[in-house]
Amino acid sequence: MDRIRIRGGRALSGTIPISGAKNAALPLMATALLTDGPLTLTNAPDLADVTTMAGLLAQHGLSVTRDMAARTITLSGGATNLEAPYDLVRKMRASVLVLGPLVARFGQARVSLPGGCAIGTRPVDLHLKALEQMGATIDITAGYIEARAPGGLKAARIIFPQVSVGATENILMAATLAQGTSEIVNAAREPEITDLCACLMRMGARIDGLGTDRLVVEGVPVLGSAVHPIIPDRIEAGTYACAAAITGGQVLLGGARLDHLGAVVRILRDAGVDVAEADGGLKVSRLNGLRGTDVVTEPFPGFATDMQAQFMALMCVAEGAAMITETIFENRFMHVPELARMGARINFHGASAIVRGVPRLAGAPVMATDLRASVSLVLAGLAAEGETIVNRVYHLDRGYEHVEAKLAAVGADIERLPG
Numbered sequence: 001m002d003r004i005r006i007r008g009g010r011a012l013s014g015t016i017p018i019s020g021a022k023n024a025a026l027p028l029m030a031t032a033l034l035t036d037g038p039l040t041l042t043n044a045p046d047l048a049d050v051t052t053m054a055g056l057l058a059q060h061g062l063s064v065t066r067d068m069a070a071r072t073i074t075l076s077g078g079a080t081n082l083e084a085p086y087d088l089v090r091k092m093r094a095s096v097l098v099l100g101p102l103v104a105r106f107g108q109a110r111v112s113l114p115g116g117c118a119i120g121t122r123p124v125d126l127h128l129k130a131l132e133q134m135g136a137t138i139d140i141t142a143g144y145i146e147a148r149a150p151g152g153l154k155a156a157r158i159i160f161p162q163v164s165v166g167a168t169e170n171i172l173m174a175a176t177l178a179q180g181t182s183e184i185v186n187a188a189r190e191p192e193i194t195d196l197c198a199c200l201m202r203m204g205a206r207i208d209g210l211g212t213d214r215l216v217v218e219g220v221p222v223l224g225s226a227v228h229p230i231i232p233d234r235i236e237a238g239t240y241a242c243a244a245a246i247t248g249g250q251v252l253l254g255g256a257r258l259d260h261l262g263a264v265v266r267i268l269r270d271a272g273v274d275v276a277e278a279d280g281g282l283k284v285s286r287l288n289g290l291r292g293t294d295v296v297t298e299p300f301p302g303f304a305t306d307m308q309a310q311f312m313a314l315m316c317v318a319e320g321a322a323m324i325t326e327t328i329f330e331n332r333f334m335h336v337p338e339l340a341r342m343g344a345r346i347n348f349h350g351a352s353a354i355v356r357g358v359p360r361l362a363g364a365p366v367m368a369t370d371l372r373a374s375v376s377l378v379l380a381g382l383a384a385e386g387e388t389i390v391n392r393v394y395h396l397d398r399g400y401e402h403v404e405a406k407l408a409a410v411g412a413d414i415e416r417l418p419g
């Protein structure tokens, strides 16, 4: 297994290009099941999760062409196999996003239940209830969701009792081919959902209310081909903003968008980080000390759960204390004991962690069990005295394109050690 070695203490300086967003790319790829295509996605990131999704769609029978140099993925052909197997779904929870499109287009699907993961239980009951409201029959058999809607899905008014990104995406995709006009109330408003709406509309879908919590979808009989650019990854941008801040550096995040970062920008500014729009992206610098700043994770435009671990790493070297409350996932503090091994002072109880800043972290061998926890250890390593070895780099490869090359290019002393 590959590892990453970091020798900390260098302030970052230069430009970091931000890749296409993982959490936009995966649902966008699933939309290819709604059409014979071709659907071409540009600005596609080179990530393990994109490869997993490409593999899943290929096993459904789609033709998948990936041009790494041009950063495009082209998907075409209808699904011939309506089953998403456990081995692929278990690897990547976004696989469950094939459910809505398959039932909407083919009237049936058999998709493994994703189960939980290192950050929480990850239920899909909201997805299933909404599909039932749209006329599907759902059975859970041998760990699989079996969905049937032989006459096609019917439009419905879906009121989500809580905001769910995945359920909004699944039902939005399903509603594009349902008979009649659906309404999705209390829809998630993440930029990735607006991007999904934009792509579906390019394919011929009729959707109103983009960027709001009420989406209205008028079903159409068929969707066609489209070329769609994937939005820049706001979580990658936020992560590198924290990298600049933790090292006392100054970077330009190439292509990053301020309006996609929601509360993350306000919180970074409160903590003493300068974030400003600049030609070609966002300029992030930190010239003075960091201030302990409280944060609560919330759906967009609140502070993203996917930024919680990285912000915690930053708070480990801030002056004063910060209370970090995680409201989305019940177990998203796996980075805490690893950061503590690097000298961080953190106590947590239930959903909240109190971080008391220390002047300097110390390098150590560390490992984490999920993507954002792993990158928080990379950030800590950039600021720590001495050498940090981050194990289980495959978590990082799920969501960060060439993380060590991007950081080395702006002055970090970081390299990948092949396993």
Ligand SMILES: CC(=O)N[C@H]1[C@@H](OP(=O)(O)OP(=O)(O)OC[C@H]2O[C@@H](n3ccc(=O)[nH]c3=O)[C@H](O)[C@@H]2O)O[C@H](CO)[C@@H](O)[C@@H]1O
Pocket (backbone or CB within 6 Å): 023, 093, 120, 121, 122, 123, 124, 125, 126, 127, 128, 162, 163, 164, 165, 166, 167, 188, 190, 298, 299, 300, 304, 305, 306, 327, 328, 329
């Ligand atoms: C609202 C939110 O911040 N969602 C995050 C969530 O999306 P993801 O789509 O994975 O999760 P959801 O947005 O669906 O989950 C939000 C909350 O709803 C609950 N839930 C969800 C579906 C369901 O059927 N039943 C149910 O109870 C979840 O347990 C969770 O507490 O993880 C992704 C990966 O980290 C992030 O990119 C998303 O920003």
Ligand SMILES: C=C(OP(=O)(O)O)C(=O)O
Pocket (backbone or CB within 6 Å): 023, 092, 093, 094, 119, 306, 371, 372, 399
């Ligand atoms: C946890 C994440 O992804 P997933 O939902 O695929 O597990 C993430 O993007 O931080």
